Amino acid sequence: MSSADWQATVLTLQLAGLSTLLLLLLTLPLAWYLHQHRSRWSRLVDGLSLVPLILPPTVLGYYLLLAFHPDSAFTRATQVLGLPSLAFSFSGLVIGSMIYSLPFALFPLRQAFAAIDRNVLEGAACLGCGPAGRFFQVGLPLALPGIAASASLCFAHTLGEFGVVLMLGGSIPGETRVLSIALYEHVEAFEFAQAHQLAAMLAISAWLLSLPLLRLRRP
Amino acid sequence: MSLQLDVQIQRGPFRLHAQGQFPTGITAIMGVSGAGKTSLLRGIAGLDPSLGPILLEGQDLNRQPVHRRGIGYLSQRGALLPHLTVEQNLRFAQKRGTRPYTEAQSAELIAELDLRPLLARRPQQLSGGEHQRAALARALIGGAQLLLLDEPCAGLDHQAHNAFLSYLRKLCSHHQLTAVMVTHQAWEAARCADFAAEITGQSPHAFLGPVAAINQLLCEDSLATRRDALACLDLPVAGYDANDHLLSLRCGAETIAVPLARPPGTDTQRILITAQSVSLSRAADQPSSALNRITTTLDALIPAAPGEVVARLNTAAGFFLARLTTRSCRTLALHPGDTLIAQIKATALS
Numbered sequence: 208m209s210s211a212d213w214q215a216t217v218l219t220l221q222l223a224g225l226s227t228l229l230l231l232l233l234t235l236p237l238a239w240y241l242h243q244h245r246s247r248w249s250r251l252v253d254g255l256s257l258v259p260l261i262l263p264p265t266v267l268g269y270y271l272l273l274a275f276h277p278d279s280a281f282t283r284a285t286q287v288l289g290l291p292s293l294a295f296s297f298s299g300l301v302i303g304s305m306i307y308s309l310p311f312a313l314f315p316l317r318q319a320f321a322a323i324d325r326n327v328l329e330g331a332a333c334l335g336c337g338p339a340g341r342f343f344q345v346g347l348p349l350a351l352p353g354i355a356a357s358a359s360l361c362f363a364h365t366l367g368e369f370g371v372v373l374m375l376g377g378s379i380p381g382e383t384r385v386l387s388i389a390l391y392e393h394v395e396a397f398e399f400a401q402a403h404q405l406a407a408m409l410a411i412s413a414w415l416l417s418l419p420l421l422r423l424r425r426p
Numbered sequence: 427m428s429l430q431l432d433v434q435i436q437r438g439p440f441r442l443h444a445q446g447q448f449p450t451g452i453t454a455i456m457g458v459s460g461a462g463k464t465s466l467l468r469g470i471a472g473l474d475p476s477l478g479p480i481l482l483e484g485q486d487l488n489r490q491p492v493h494r495r496g497i498g499y500l501s502q503r504g505a506l507l508p509h510l511t512v513e514q515n516l517r518f519a520q521k522r523g524t525r526p527y528t529e530a531q532s533a534e535l536i537a538e539l540d541l542r543p544l545l546a547r548r549p550q551q552l553s554g555g556e557h558q559r560a561a562l563a564r565a566l567i568g569g570a571q572l573l574l575l576d577e578p579c580a581g582l583d584h585q586a587h588n589a590f591l592s593y594l595r596k597l598c599s600h601h602q603l604t605a606v607m608v609t610h611q612a613w614e615a616a617r618c619a620d621f622a623a624e625i626t627g628q629s630p631h632a633f634l635g636p637v638a639a640i641n642q643l644l645c646e647d648s649l650a651t652r653r654d655a656l657a658c659l660d661l662p663v664a665g666y667d668a669n670d671h672l673l674s675l676r677c678g679a680e681t682i683a684v685p686l687a688r689p690p691g692t693d694t695q696r697i698l699i700t701a702q703s704v705s706l707s708r709a710a711d712q713p714s715s716a717l718n719r720i721t722t723t724l725d726a727l728i729p730a731a732p733g734e735v736v737a738r739l740n741t742a743a744g745f746f747l748a749r750l751t752t753r754s755c756r757t758l759a760l761h762p763g764d765t766l767i768a769q770i771k772a773t774a775l776s
Contacts, residue, residue, distance in 0.1 A: 329473050330505035330561075332492045334568055335522030340493075344518075348509045 208404055214381055215389040216408070222297070222385060223365040226304035227358050230312045233305070234357070238316035239342050253317075260310040268374025271303050275375070294375070297382050303371045311360040319353020320346060355419040363416040367409060427571050429604050433478035433488070435462065435469040442466060444634035446623055452598050452605040453637055454615035456649065457625035462632045463608040466625070467574045470606070471499045482572055496524035498565030498573040502580040505561065506549040512560045513545040516567050523568020532567055538600070539563050539593055555586030559593060566597065573598070575607040579614065591618040616644060616658035616698050624648065645738055645745040651730040655701040657746035660694050672717075672772065678742025683717045684775045701736055703774030704748035706766045708758060716769035722746075724764045727755065739768055 208216075241249045259267060274281040275294035282292065293299035323346065331345045347354070369387040376383025378392065386405055393402040429448040434441065442462040455463050469476035472492035480487040487495045506515045516536075520526045527535060536542055539559050549557060558578055565573060575594075579587040595618045598605050609615050615622055622643040627633045635643075641658050649655060661675035661682065666689045673686040675695055684697055705716070722739035730736045735755050737748045748768060760766070 324505065326501045326503055326505035327507060330499065330501065331507065332473070333471055333497060333499035334519040334564065335493050335496065335524065337493045345507060
């Protein structure tokens with residue numbers, strides 16, 4: 208494998224790992240909150256979280272690109288906060304991936320929390336377990352299979368991301384040239400041996416990542 | 427320690443006004459399905475909102491969130507944490523309790539509930555009765571003095587049900603607990619409760635009646651006319667016949683014989699007399715296989731169903747009930763105030 212492809216592989220793993228980690232940190236409390244508080248607002252959030260699932264990735268990428276444009280209100284706001292420009296950068300890709308994979312992270316968690324017996328949580332509350340304790344000592348341990356599923360779905364989904372990356376990041380080696388972009392470029396250049404390598408790598412990792420999902424089907 | 431409350435509970439169109447004082451001992455809350463028994467317990471525990479004071483040792487629990495109330499709560503399924511063993515569940519509660527048991531006290535509690543062989547098991551490996559027993563220990567180990575039980579024996583078989591009630595009684599008298607138990611079975615209340623209250627009236631204005639001695643409530647019109655109606659009497663032990671395995675209990679000047687496999691360990695025994703197992707006659711000298719013939723005064727005749735009445739009978743030890751047809755009532759020409767002989771088959775007593 209060429210050093211450019213290695214670089215793309217490392218970059219992709221970094222992108223997928225970081226997106227998954229940040230997304231879990233965001234969606235774990237969010238899913239718990241939505242589980243604990245059922246209101247009109249929580250239904251709205253549930254509905255909004257579905258949008259990235261339905262929106263074509265290129266459309267999502269296009270809107271994010273507009274948001275990250277140097278003249279946009281969003282960019283001006285981030286500049287006031289002293290943050291670097293997000294267009295065509297690794298950080299921009301992380302944000303794009305997080306939005307793109309949000310439903311894949313949130314839904315298994317919502318399912319896992321919903322599957323916890325209400326009696327168990329109420330019982331813990333009566334024993335003196337406060338709201339934070341119920342999240343950390345009851346919710347998280349009982350949702351572990353769901354958390355594993357959420358992480359692997361999210362990671363796999365980010366590995367194969369193409370449309371959003373192409374729109375938002377282009378193909379800057381070491382910054383935004385991820386595996387799926389590299390694969391696309393090899394095919395464009397009729398380099399089928401390299402394309403085969405990358406495609407096989409993505410396919411095998413997809414299969415490996417599907418293993419944690421099997422645990423979900425156990426009763 | 428007693429619990430005193432005067433609360434309004436509202437959930438959608440349902441409204442319940444509960445007022446009363448629950449003394450130390452077990453109080454059974456009775457009432458038909460949907461009367462609001464569970465809502466009341468959830469209100470006291472803080473799992474659902476309620477308005478008004480809930481005083482325990484002079485402190486208003488309603489000012490505290492659920493996790494600071496220090497109440498033992500047991501639901502239909504005991505709700506042990508499924509990822510922890512029984513022992514870890516107990517530690518979980520002990521660590522967070524308001525007045526956690528010491529190691530010696532915990533060991534005693536575990537022994538009292540025969541939990542030692544179950545400590546290393548996970549909740550999935552327990553039977554229904556074992557689960558509830560472990561949950562009972564877990565509810566107490568944090569030092570709760572008030573125990574709320576929401577039909578804790580729902581779904582248990584008869585033997586496990588009886589065993590659980592025995593454990594509950596033993597613990598409540600040993601630890602001087604105030605327990606409030608929701609039940610819809612009269613026999614369950616009669617089997618273990620000291621006091622009872624009934625939720626009367628229909629939503630939207632249900633009302634929790636005053637707490638009274640259990641037998642008094644069981645013999646009131648609304649419960650006496652139910653098909654499973656029964657009375658419970660706490661009677662002093664007079665003697666035990668080891669040959670016939672019969673226990674004699676004193677009921678005023680007379681005795682009541684009850685089959686019992688072994689001599690009892692206590693000075694008083696509670697007997698449950700179902701209304702269906704009692705027949706009435708005018709004279710005592712007719713031969714009969716019924717061992718127990720008790721002189722009673724007819725207190726009231728309560729219409730129960732088309733063609734059936736319930737006779738409330740007064741004895742020196744308290745009320746009990748007899749369910750009769752209106753025809754036998756007419757044949758015997760029964761009137762309140764009559765002196766009657768109640769015949770009770772000994773084998774129908776428990």
